[in-house]
Amino acid sequence: MTAVSSYLAYSPLPLRHSVINRWMVSGIFTRNVRFEPMTMEGDINDWLIKGFSIHENPCRKEFVDARRSANPELPFTEPPAAGGQLSLWDSFKSWDVYFPWGNSRVEESGFYYVPTHMLRYAYTTVVSPAAHKAVFHLKTCGSVALWVNGRLVCDFTPFTRNIEQKTQVEIELEAGENRFFVCHEDLAERDTLYHYTLEYAGPEPLEIRIPLADSETAANVAAMEESLERSCVPADSVTDDEIRIMFEQPFTRNVSFEVSYSSFFSGRYAMQRELAAGQRDLVLGHTSEFGIDYKYFEVSARIGHATVRKLFGIELVNNRFQPQNGEALSVKERKQAALECVADLGIPNIHTAIAKLKTGGDPEQSRDMILNGLIGIEERRDCADFYLIALFRFWRDYRDSGLFDEAFWGRVKETMLGFRYWIDEPGDDVMWFFSENHALLFHSCQLLAGQLFPDDRFTNSGETGAQRQAKAEAQLIGWFERFFAEGLAEWNSSAYIPIDFLGLIQLYDLAELPVLREEARRAMDLLYGYMMSEAHDGYLTSTFGRSYEKELLGNHAAGTTSLIWVGYGVGNVNSTSFNVSLYLSDYTPPQELGELTKLGEGEELEFQLEQGKDGYAKLTHYRTSGFVLSSIADFRPGLKGYQEHVLHLAFSPVAQIWVNHPGEIYAHGSGRPSFWAGNGCLPKVGQYKGLGILLFDVDPDHDADYTHAYFPVDAFARVESRGSWFFAESAGAYAAVYAAGGLELTDSGTNRGRELTSKGRRNVWLVTAADRQEFASFEQFIDRMERMPHEVSVDTLEVRLKDARYGEVRFGWQQPLTVDGEEVRVRDCGVRGTLQRKAREVSGT
Incomplete structure (x- = not known):
């Protein structure tokens, strides 16, 4: 990049083709749109395997048909200036320079809680050394109209929600400067990928110029x-x-x-x-x-x-609310400490408002938070069920308190009576119903609303509260039957286990039907069993069915962390507001699970289980006193990933390692999968005790032609690199990471000192952990790993190695994992799993 005269000059980003990713962009114009209310149908968990697009909102077709029947408009012809104003839909947006930070896309992905029409314009100058017919590949989520030198050359309107589509465009480029204008549109529905990419497929060296006011x-x-x-x-x-x-x-x-x-x-x-x-x-x-x-x-x-x-x-x-010795406190005392933490530090919402009331806070503050929260429920914003669920407890505890006036309570009731409680009711919103946590909350909300107002008419469905209650009881009985048969479809998810608790604890405390209260207790006990079997020192550092950067890089702040701390005093308390109802309940987690919080130096724990429809998630967790390694076996290798986190090694909340194929090449993007959470293309994974193997065969059309490992150097006591190996030590435990494509530590920018990259779309990674029970010193561990006999073929994706602890290990794209000739499989353990805690057998080291 150079600054020449009064413009910025860039070379196109060199990926598979030359990417034109430098533009002047307008702000995003948005307008909420309304449609004919419609119902939906479908299985709540099929999307995790078949893809979220199987549940396209029926309202989307109405929007797409209208856009395709219209001609795109370009309301200006001259190049825009930074800071200049553009008007549309009774609003103004400013032009500014787009800085991609390595992203090949021109992207503004994000989360929209209601159906939102998005539109923005973009401009760039492409300088060609000679006039020629140029071939470009245009990719988009949404639609793109493209004008070059005043002529509309493409109006591409695929509108496949969150699934990128591409087309080829031939453009007559003039010698010298060529003006490119874009109009980029979409209908945003909750998590929304909103981007386009323009790739030049020719050999000529192009230049991109972005105009600015002056050379300075x-x-x-x-x-x-x-x-x-x-x-x-x-x-x-x-x-x-x-x-x-x-x-x-x-x-x-x-x-x-x-x-x-x-x-x-x-x-x-x-x-x-x-x-x-x-x-x-x-x-x-x-x-x-x-x-x-x-x-x-x-x-x-x-x-x-x-x-x-x-x-x-x-x-x-912020450790202000962390007691000195949480394990010495009772569950009741820890609940109170957690409640006070949320009341003081929690994000303003309905849950935090209740925490403030319960700890003697200002009722007016809570009133304002609740009224603000009602807006989201009334507008049926996505995740409205996360907040509506708390209002029923609030009504029970404070309706007759005299703290709030009748107008306030009238609005709360009106909000409850006007809500859309399930997909069989008409609606034009983008609330997401198709996951086990949302289904549980919608059914629970419907039940509790029906119980509260049995004789009132609910305006969206026309049913009475008594009818709603009966319907919800049947739905919840079905939900529990499936849950106890399949477990968590979104296995181990540190993001969504607290949301499951949010519904379960309300049923345990407020459901009138005894069987629902008992089933809720059983479900919470099972979830605590999962967490305590899989957590390390109070932190659920694990393979996840759905993952986000905020949990992977934020273990102290995860909702599961505070759930575990309240139950057993290990880890730390935090200000996650979704757990407030559990803190207020008399539910107590099974205290015998506390025995799993610590392992002796000579012990190991192995937990295997099957989760999801037909047991598609085959999970292994191996833990010692020093580390935990967790993975899902052979899960859809080579296919496009979503938010599945397939292998995780942890020594502490910050000293942790995982490997993935980045879903996007922008470090803090909004994609699902994103840079660190999920996989653009899923690997084949095998694990035996403290050894994990990942085989990658990445789609040639994916932007990321590499794989990488999260490896935070400063979180470890010592780090060494030897050829294609990196080694780390943490409190007497050791890690080794190997990639057949070689390893390079990122030394600048966002991921400085915390990312190992390995080039190539086909690759073999090894991640292994050990401790002083197996190797007397870090130096001995490094020596044994370096000298470990191994044969790795990237072409055939096969591995054969002789591990000093485990013997001969073989694994391949077409071969199962075997150790000393025996196949390693997760089977016949069901949703409750098999747990083995025993003395470790250490030999050969």
């Missing part, structure tokens, strides 16, 4: 982009300390930054920060000012009319 502005923008490109947070988790962005080189002048921050379920807040000349660390604040949460900070520097923005993610840990 262009030079300063280029310098700031380079500085932010190389910057990072020092570590992915910070505890009781300053929150900092670290620049590689100090600035020669004071620089002002606008900083906004948010988390997954919170609003966005803004602040100003300044970096003094000569300083390298931009201090954003202190963890004492925040809850225990995984936060995203967007740091922006305004230069002239252009703004350079970059996103940083970091876990913030």
Whole structure:
């Protein structure tokens, strides 16, 4: 990149083709859209195997048909200027430079809680050395209309929700500058991939130019982009300390930054920060000012009319409410401590409002939070069920308290009576019904609303409360039958187990039908059994059926962490608000499970189980006192992934390792799969005790032509690299990571010092862990791993090795995992699994 005259000049991003990913973009114009209310149908868990697109909202067709019948419009012809205004739908948006940070896509993916028509414009100048007919590949989620030099060359309208489609476009390029204009549209429905990619397939060396006001502005923008490109947070988790962005080189002048921050379920807040000349660390604040949460900070520097923005993610840990010895407290005492933590530090919502009331907080504060929460329920925003479920307890506990006026209670009741409680009711919203946690909450909400108002008429369905109650009881009995037969379709998910508890605890406390209360207790006991069998030192660091960056990099803040701490006093308390109802309940987790919290140095624990429809998730968890290794066996290898996290090694909440094929090449993107959470293409995985093997055969059309491992160097006591191996030590336990394609530690930018990359679409990875019970020292472990006889074929994706602990291990794309000739399989263990805790057999080391 260079800054020349009054424009920024870039070479196209070199991927499979030359990618035109530098544009001037308008802000996104949005308008909420309404459709003819319709019903839906379908199995709640099939989408996890068949893909979420099998449940397309019927309203989408209405939107797509209208767009395809219309001609795209370009309301301007001259190149825009940074800071210039564009008007549409009675609103104004400003033009600004798009900074991709390595992303091949022009992307603004995100989460939209109601059906939202999105539209934006983009402009770029492509300089060609000669006039010629050029071939471009255009890819999009949504639709793209493309004009070049004033002529509409393509109007591509696939509109397949969150599934990228592509087409080929031939364009007559002139010698010199060519003006490209884009109109990019889609209908946003909850998690929304919103991007387009333009790839040039010819041999000519093109140049991209982005106009700016003058040469000084262009030079300063280029310098700031380079500085932010190389910057990072020092570590992915910070505890009781300053929150900092670290620049590689100090600035020669004071620089002002606008900083906004948010988390997954919170609003966005803004602040100003300044970096003094000569300083390298931009201090954003202190963890004492925040809850225990995984936060995203967007740091922006305004230069002239252009703004350079970059996103940083970091876990913030505030130990103000952490007792000295949680294990010495009773469950009741730990619940109270957790409740106070949420009341003080929780994200403002209905759950936090109840926590504040229960701990003597200001009723007006709680009233405002609840009224704000009612808006989302009334608008039927996605995840409205996560908050509606708490209102029934709130009504029981406070309806006759005299704290709130009748108008307030009238609105709460009206909100309950007007809700859409299931897919067989008409609606034009984008609430997601098709997962076990959402189904449980919708059924539970319907039951509790029906119980509360048996004689009232519910306006969306026309049914009485008594009819709703009877219907919900039948639905819930069916849900429990399936749950106890299949377990968690979204196996082990640290994001969604707390949501399951959110429904189960209300049934346990509030359901009138005794069988539902008992089934809820059994289900919670089973979930605690899973967590305590799989957690390490109180943290559910595991393979997950659905994963997010916020849990993978935020173990202290995960909802399961606080559930485990309340039950058994290990790990830490946090400010997750979804757990409030459990803290208020008299439900007590099975205390005998507390025996699983700690293993002796000479012990090992192996837990195998089958989850999901027909037991498709074959899970293995191997734990010692020093580490846990967890994986899913042979899960859809080679196919497109979603949010499945297939192998995880952990020594502590921050000293952890996993391998994946990135679903996108932007470090803090919104994709599902994303950079760290899930896999663009799923590997074949095999595990035996402390050894994991991953075989990758990545789709040649995927942007990411590499695989990588999360490997946070600063979280380990020692790290060594030897050829294609990296080694780490943590508190007397050891890890070794190997990739047949070689390993390189990222040394700059967002993932500085925490990412190992390995080139190639076909690759073989080994991840193994051990401790002093097996190897007397870290040095001995390194020596044995390096000298371990092994044969690895990337062409055939086959592995054969002689492990000093386990013997001869073989694994291949077409071969099962075998150890000393015996096939290793997860079978006949069902949803309850088989748990073996025993003395370790150590030999050959």
